[in-house]
Amino acid sequence: xxxxxxxxxxxxxxxxxxxxxxxxxxxxxxxxxxxxxxxxxxxxxxxxxxxxxxxxxxxxxxxxxxxxxxxxxxx
Numbered sequence: 001x002x003x004x005x006x007x008x009x010x011x012x013x014x015x016x017x018x019x020x021x022x023x024x025x026x027x028x029x030x031x032x033x034x035x036x037x038x039x040x041x042x043x044x045x046x047x048x049x050x051x052x053x054x055x056x057x058x059x060x061x062x063x064x065x066x067x068x069x070x071x072x073x074x075x
Contacts, residue, residue: 006041013044014065021060022072034060035071 006012021035035057042048050058063069 007043010043010046012041014040014042016040016042016065019061019064020072021057021064021069035064 017039019035019038019040020033023032023034024030038057038061050061052058060069064071
């Protein structure tokens with residue numbers, strides 16, 4: 001995959017590397033991957049938006065960043 005080069009004149013305020021969140025049923029048999037290895041840089045002084053369809057993991061990602069939920073180890 002080819003990605004855009006990061007801007008050289010901006011400071012990274014938040015760096016996320018390989019973020020995972022997996023929800024398990026009460027018995028632990030069923031697993032639902034909500035966030036699957038997100039890597040993202042959020043730059044200071046810039047506005048960043050998370051876009052995606054319903055169930056893409058946007059709210060879960062923000063809940064982890066704000067401390068409302070904990071991340072999971074890679075499955």
